[in-house]
Amino acid sequence: xxxxxxxxxxxxxxxxxxxxxxxxxxxxxxxxxxxxxxxxxxxxxxxxxxxxxxxxxxxxxxxxxxxxxxxxxxxxxxxxxxxxxxxxxxxxxxxxxxxxxxxxxxxxxxxxxxxxxxxxxxxxxxxxxxxxxxxxxxxxxxxxxxxxxxxxxxxxxxxxxxxxxxxxxxxxxxxxxxxxxxxxxxxxxxxxxxxxxxxxxxxxxxxxxxxxxxxxxxxxxxxxxxxxxxxxxxxxxxxxxxxxxxxxxxxxxxxxxxxxxxxxxxxxxxxxxxxxxxxxxxxxxxxxxxxxxxxxxxxxx
Amino acid sequence: xxxxxxxxxxxxxxxxxxxxxxxxxxxxxxxxxxxxxxxxxxxxxxxxxxxxxxxxxxxxxxxxxxxxxxxxxxxxxxxxxxxxxxxxxxxxxxxxxxxxxxxxxxxxxxxxxxxxxxxxxxxxxxxxxxxxxxxxxxxxxxxxxxxxxxxxxxxxxxxxxxxxxxxxxxxxxxxxxxxxxxxxxxxxxxxxxxxxxxxxxxxxxxxxxxxxxxxxxxxxxxxxxxxxxxxxxxxxxxxxxxxxxxxxxxxxxxxxxxxxxxxxxxxxxxxxxxxxxxxxxxxxxxxxxxxxxxxxxxxxx
Numbered sequence: 001x002x003x004x005x006x007x008x009x010x011x012x013x014x015x016x017x018x019x020x021x022x023x024x025x026x027x028x029x030x031x032x033x034x035x036x037x038x039x040x041x042x043x044x045x046x047x048x049x050x051x052x053x054x055x056x057x058x059x060x061x062x063x064x065x066x067x068x069x070x071x072x073x074x075x076x077x078x079x080x081x082x083x084x085x086x087x088x089x090x091x092x093x094x095x096x097x098x099x100x101x102x103x104x105x106x107x108x109x110x111x112x113x114x115x116x117x118x119x120x121x122x123x124x125x126x127x128x129x130x131x132x133x134x135x136x137x138x139x140x141x142x143x144x145x146x147x148x149x150x151x152x153x154x155x156x157x158x159x160x161x162x163x164x165x166x167x168x169x170x171x172x173x174x175x176x177x178x179x180x181x182x183x184x185x186x187x188x189x190x191x192x193x194x195x196x197x198x199x200x201x202x203x204x205x206x207x208x209x210x211x212x213x214x215x216x217x218x219x220x221x222x223x224x225x226x227x228x229x230x231x232x233x234x235x236x237x238x239x240x241x242x243x244x245x246x247x248x249x250x251x252x253x254x255x256x257x258x259x260x261x262x263x264x265x266x267x268x269x270x271x272x273x274x275x276x277x278x279x280x281x282x283x284x285x286x287x288x289x290x291x292x293x294x295x296x297x298x299x300x301x
Numbered sequence: 302x303x304x305x306x307x308x309x310x311x312x313x314x315x316x317x318x319x320x321x322x323x324x325x326x327x328x329x330x331x332x333x334x335x336x337x338x339x340x341x342x343x344x345x346x347x348x349x350x351x352x353x354x355x356x357x358x359x360x361x362x363x364x365x366x367x368x369x370x371x372x373x374x375x376x377x378x379x380x381x382x383x384x385x386x387x388x389x390x391x392x393x394x395x396x397x398x399x400x401x402x403x404x405x406x407x408x409x410x411x412x413x414x415x416x417x418x419x420x421x422x423x424x425x426x427x428x429x430x431x432x433x434x435x436x437x438x439x440x441x442x443x444x445x446x447x448x449x450x451x452x453x454x455x456x457x458x459x460x461x462x463x464x465x466x467x468x469x470x471x472x473x474x475x476x477x478x479x480x481x482x483x484x485x486x487x488x489x490x491x492x493x494x495x496x497x498x499x500x501x502x503x504x505x506x507x508x509x510x511x512x513x514x515x516x517x518x519x520x521x522x523x524x525x526x527x528x529x530x531x532x533x534x535x536x537x538x539x540x541x542x543x544x545x546x547x548x549x550x551x552x553x554x555x556x557x558x559x560x561x562x563x564x565x566x567x568x569x570x571x572x573x574x575x576x577x578x579x580x581x582x583x584x585x586x587x588x589x590x591x592x593x594x595x596x597x598x599x600x601x602x
Binding site: 188234 | 457484485486489490492493494497533534535538539542564
């Protein structure tokens with residue numbers, strides 16, 4: 001099944017406002033965001049389902065975790081004026097199967113796609129495993145387009161992410177979205193192994209969106225490290241020494257993507273880009289918009 | 302002291318023939334090599350002093366270690382027709398200080414420079430430590446130009462290689478030569494830290510030659526890994542899957558150098574290149590010559 005979602009090559013990824021945000025303010029934020037998104041040369045909007053992830057590491061979270069508005073509500077109610085295909089992330093660990101079915105049904109009625117996400121660590125108590133969530137979708141609502149998360153750092157550390165991608169394809173995923181990418185080499189390593197694994201089994205490499213996340217401060221960089229994002233030493237130096245860290249981050253992110261895009265194009269891998277905008281600060285939002293424009297230029301739109 | 306050796310930007314690195322090679326054959330090899338070197342657009346010739354290095358790892362050495370002709374003899378006797386500045390490597394671990402002084406005196410009489418090399422591991426018994434060898438040279442023959450070895454992999458694994466370079470500068474090194482480079486990121490990480498460390502202490506970054514070593518077979522690639530050279534997974538795939546591994550290796554090595562050269566040029570680091578030719582096979586020698594020509598083109602000679 002080829003849907004609009006497996007043809008996405010440029011997306012914009014956002015997080016909903018926090019639950020603590022008063023309703024009128026939420027509507028204001030959504031209205032401004034909707035107007036901004038309308039001007040972007042993107043194929044789809046991605047709305048994240050933020051998790052705490054504190055179970056993943058003993059280190060202190062650089063930013064506190066605050067519960068956000070339900071991403072499906074935010075995508076289709078608050079942002080109802082955004083007339084773009086929407087991908088809604090859904091963390092499944094705390095769900096029961098019937099809840100997931102209801103949720104998928106609702107999403108299907110709205111025409112959306114989803115990326116189902118498992119628990120961030122094995123220590124977290126889980127009522128629904130990701131593999132079971134995949135089975136539920138396949139049995140009950142296979143018509144909802146499904147994406148999978150892909151993490152190059154996991155491949156560098158212990159391998160097997162290429163096999164995981166193929167297994168997710170068999171479980172129904174038709175596109176992939178990476179974690180934030182700062183290490184071109186880690187991503188090349190994964191793309192290369194994935195390419196040859198597909199090649200050897202006579203299949204086409206699946207569409208994959210490389211996530212870029214502009215970094216506006218030392219603290220954001222520390223948060224990336226906390227999340228498990230690998231940032232090469234030289235790039236860290238460049239950002240921390242930059243006169244304007246945000247502008248430098250946009251420049252280096254665009255360079256990284258250009259390098260990966262060339263690498264993927266030479267191999268016929270349908271590589272796209274997901275630009276994250278997860279901050280409420282104007283400078284950081286502007287940087288994400290600028291990055292979307294640069295990526296659009298690189299991919300020749 | 303600025304010598305011709307601290308202005309080197311392109312060198313050719315060779316190993317002498319094995320001791321087991323009969324004298325007439327040695328002379329033949331040297332004659333062919335001398336003619337080849339005469340045609341290369343290089344600033345200097347580097348002659349290695351190969352060590353066993355088996356003490357460095359428990360893994361089996363993919364190629365047996367065979368004692369070679371003394372590198373100084375080879376550089377100035379066998380290759381006396383090569384009218385280029387010469388850098389002769391010298392492993393100091395098994396020497397006594399007076400032997401090193403005699404050797405440096407001989408080298409000085411011939412107008413050469415040296416790279417003194419310490420023991421490959423801490424388990425090897427050592428009669429002369431590298432730091433002591435540096436002191437001996439500084440006290441007795443400071444006029445012999447001295448280079449230092451630099452290893453980006455060491456920096457990635459435990460840091461501090463940038464400090465080691467500055468310390469070697471203080472011990473009298475006026476240029477640096479890397480171990481074989483296959484990981485652009487590891488080299489960028491080191492160059493970046495070194496650049497900022499020099500910048501912060503108000504000094505110029507020292508001249509540094511990036512060593513490239515064409516790889517003609519799976520076994521050579523395994524040997525690189527055995528030597529501690531980090532080869533990114535994607536590059537390993539490209540080499541092992543290539544129709545012509547040697548041609549692919551030349552292409553990728555030139556690409557890697559071009560990337561590092563741009564990176565260094567933007568920061569005012571005097572980066573050069575040392576192309577290794579450590580094989581006796583014609584195809585591998587031709588590849589090294591081709592690589593020298595490509596590097597010459599990249600650096601605009």
